[in-house]
Structure formats: structure tokens, C-alpha cells
Amino acid sequence: MKPSRTPPPAARVPFWTVFASIVGLWATYFALITVRAELLGLPFLDEMLWLRLLTTFCGILITLGLWLVLRVFDAQPMWLKIGAALLLAMPAALLTAQANALIFGELQAAVDGMKLAQQGFGDDTLMVDQQDVALATERERLIDFATSRYFLLLAWCALYLALLTGERARAAERREQEFRTAAKAAELRSLRYQVNPHFLFNTLNSLSAMVLTGKTEAAERMIQTISTFYRRSLADDPTSDVPLRNEIALQQLYLEIEAVRFPARLRTIYEIPPALENALVPGMILQPLVENSVKHAVSPSGGEITITLAAREEYGRLVITVSDNGTGGGTGGGAANHAPGHGIGLANVRERLQARFGEEASVVSGLVPGGYATHLRVPILTRGRT
Known part of the structure; x- marks a missing residue:
């Protein structure tokens, strides 16, 4: 029976490397959105800051969940990993968009109410029409937000696949080094074993001569x-x-x-x-x-x-x-x-x-x-x- 050969374990990106990449992505997002709000002079800046922190935390958790599913494909061919990233990023983007809508729901309603009051709508019919417009706007906002988050998560998936490729390259280098070390050790062992029999042959001949000569x-x-x-x-x-x-x-x-x-x-x-x-x-x-x-x-x-x-x-x-x-x-x-x-x-x-x-x-x-x-x-x- 031929001995079974156990294939080397698939290369994995260390958890803390993944976690750092996710936190770095969302921290950058948080910083950019905060600067944008300041530059545009949006209302409720303090309230938005804390709510934005909460959405960032939710984004980190959702992206970690995306990684847990995506890592199942680590050992698969690259085309399959890319396809998995394109598909899995969609529900993750919808989740982040929905979380953002829930967290900012009350604040967004207050902002919309301010806009309505400024426009001075008093007619009930016009108010109903405006509410329909607000609902349509909310759907558009959710779709736009989900789309932007989709590309954000795709960017992280690309980063993860790059990290995985680098880790696989390092693992291959380590295996190659192990093979080189093993080959060198075998060569050294073979050469060293040439010495002992040669010496033993000479010394036994000398010993035999001494015994024969008394x-x-x-x-x-x-x-x-x-x-x-x-x-x-x-x-x-x-x-x-x-x-x-x-x-x-x-x-x-x-x-x-x-x-x-x-x-x-x-x-x-x-x-x-x-x-x-x-x-x-x-x-x-x-x-x-x-x-x-x-x-x-x-x-x-x-x-x-x-x-x-x-x-x-x-x-x-x-x-x-x-x-x-x-x-x-x-x-x-x-x-x-x-x-x-x-x-x-x-x-x-x-x-x-x-x-x-x-x-x-x-x-x-x-x-x-x-x-x-x-x-x-x-x-x-x-x-x-x-």
C-alpha cells in the first residue's frame, strides 16, 4: 500500500490582519464622511457623529460576517473566489444600508420635517403628495446607499484577496525553503556518511596488521x-x-x-x-x-x-x-x-x-x-x- 500524502494546509490570512484591514476600511470611511458633513455644513452634526460611529461599528460587524463566509473559498481557484466576493458583497451591502436607515431614521425624519416646514405646505392633499415623494426619496436613498456600500465592500474583498494571495506566496516560499533545507540536510548527511566507513576501513586494516605482527x-x-x-x-x-x-x-x-x-x-x-x-x-x-x-x-x-x-x-x-x-x-x-x-x-x-x-x-x-x-x-x- 502506498503511503497517503497529506496535502499542505491552505494558506490563511491571520485573523488580526483581517480585523485590522476591516477596521482600517471603516475608520477611513468614518473620517471621510465626517469631513464631508463639516464641509457641507449639515445640521445636527453632533447627533450625526455618534450615529455615524454606531453605523461604522455595524459595518465592521457585517464585514466580519462577510469574511467568515468568504474565507470558505480560500482554497478555491481565483475565479471562484472573485465570483463569491461579487455575490456575497450584495447582501452585506444591503445589511449595511438597512442598518444605516434604521440608525439615522429618526434624524432623517426630523431633517425632512424641517424641509417641509420651510416649504410651508398647508394643504392636506399636497402634504400627502409630499409624503409619497418622501417615501420614494427614501427608497432611492436606500438603493443609492446600498450601491455605494456594495462597491466599498468590493474594495475590501479585493484587499482581502490580495492579502490571501500574498499569504499563499509566503507559504509557498516557506515550503520551498523547507524542501531546500531538507535536500541540503540529506546531501550533508550522505557526504558525512562517506567519511566514517572510509576511516573504519583504514583503522581496521591497521589493527589487523598489529594483531598479525603480535x-x-x-x-x-x-x-x-x-x-x-x-x-x-x-x-x-x-x-x-x-x-x-x-x-x-x-x-x-x-x-x-x-x-x-x-x-x-x-x-x-x-x-x-x-x-x-x-x-x-x-x-x-x-x-x-x-x-x-x-x-x-x-x-x-x-x-x-x-x-x-x-x-x-x-x-x-x-x-x-x-x-x-x-x-x-x-x-x-x-x-x-x-x-x-x-x-x-x-x-x-x-x-x-x-x-x-x-x-x-x-x-x-x-x-x-x-x-x-x-x-x-x-x-x-x-x-x-x-
Whole structure:
């Protein structure tokens, strides 16, 4: 049975964003109508102000109700959302117009009465005709008001659909970022897992040689050191960064293991400034480089070889150097065989740094006076700034 795939939840505009847009719309309406009344010098300004506040509050409630219905169509195609907005805004506009008529009914009647009195109608027949005209005017006023509110609510619907589109775009960006992060993590994990089997193969070969040659005490010490090495290296997430001091400590364990094989030929130097010990680097990033020095400089050499692990800050970046003084003498060993692409070596390091830092990291490797060196340049990161 194939596992079911749950589709991602539909993007939603947060409630407080919706609420702020509605309040902003009606607050703007309230301000414009109030300024208009002041400019026209309409009567009953104080009474109208409070009634207008009440109609604005009703408009906010009605628009919230419109949103509750409109949000049902959030996951639908855009044409359906637009159609829903065009239809749903109609009853909402009628409700706001009716609320306005009820709230302003008494005040409007008083204004109409003032107009009638000013016109001096005394004939009953004329008064009835005028009342019919007033009713017709009231219907026209209601229709005009509903029409204007319809376009007002359509403007808010357009704003809401724009907010929804923006939220969907942000959700898509978040999902894309999650996919990129997952892909990068998988790549880092794969590259990191290439290192451990390679190292285990080498150390088991060395251990086998010691047992066959009767070096049991050295083999026992090597087993204990290997156990410590793997306990520390496997404790970390393969995709995580570790402080530089931890990475150096891990390489010290590895070189102690190799020192059992080459007690008279392997010498190590560590030049790590205390200020850079907390800088973060990918776990076991130095392992292939140190292995290369052992394989191509120490192993074929007949004399003492020094492997140096150093770090420095250069133009705001962390520079880590793994170098040795292998001369390439003897039977084709040493620095001459330090070629990019041997085993997983430099290729693995480059790929891991590329996956972790992109163009911000670089690897420079090659012959130097008196030996071979590889320089890693990465951003200086700490736990508080990653």
C-alpha cells in the first residue's frame, strides 16, 4: 500500500490582519464622511457623529460576517473566489444600508420635517403628495446607499484577496525553503556518511596488521582510542556544525590512533587560537585532509613527518590549514601523491562545504615550500549567530 500524502494546509490570512484591514476600511470611511458633513455644513452634526460611529461599528460587524463566509473559498481557484466576493458583497451591502436607515431614521425624519416646514405646505392633499415623494426619496436613498456600500465592500474583498494571495506566496516560499533545507540536510548527511566507513576501513586494516605482527598492547590501546573516537563522532547530528575545538579534539584522537602505527614517524602540531575555538565548522570536515596527510606523507616516508592543524582569522573569515612536510621522496609517496580526487578526500570536503556554505566557502590545496597544505576558508559562525 502506498503511503497517503497529506496535502499542505491552505494558506490563511491571520485573523488580526483581517480585523485590522476591516477596521482600517471603516475608520477611513468614518473620517471621510465626517469631513464631508463639516464641509457641507449639515445640521445636527453632533447627533450625526455618534450615529455615524454606531453605523461604522455595524459595518465592521457585517464585514466580519462577510469574511467568515468568504474565507470558505480560500482554497478555491481565483475565479471562484472573485465570483463569491461579487455575490456575497450584495447582501452585506444591503445589511449595511438597512442598518444605516434604521440608525439615522429618526434624524432623517426630523431633517425632512424641517424641509417641509420651510416649504410651508398647508394643504392636506399636497402634504400627502409630499409624503409619497418622501417615501420614494427614501427608497432611492436606500438603493443609492446600498450601491455605494456594495462597491466599498468590493474594495475590501479585493484587499482581502490580495492579502490571501500574498499569504499563499509566503507559504509557498516557506515550503520551498523547507524542501531546500531538507535536500541540503540529506546531501550533508550522505557526504558525512562517506567519511566514517572510509576511516573504519583504514583503522581496521591497521589493527589487523598489529594483531598479525603480535603488537597486542598497541592493538589494545588502538581499540580503546577507536572506541572513544567513534563514540564522539557518532554522537553528533551528521548535518550539524560543531565547535572548532571539538573538531580538533576528534582529529587528535585519530592521530593518536595513527601514532600507534607510526610511533617514530608521526609528529603533530596544533595551532588553534583560543579566540577561534568556539567557531563552528561541519563535523569531521578535517578528517579526509588529515587522512590524506597520513596516507601520502607519513606512510611512505622513512623519516619523521609533522602534520600541522592551524587556524586563523583572515578578513573576517575562518581559515583552517592542514599541512605536512612530506617531501615526496622514496617510492613515490609524500607530497607528490597529495592530488585532489584521491579517494573521497578533497572532493568530499569541497562538496560538504559547498552544500553548507555555498559560495561563501572555498578550498585551496597544493604544494607549498617544504610540503603540502590545504586551506579551508569559511564564514566565522558561533552558536549565537548561525
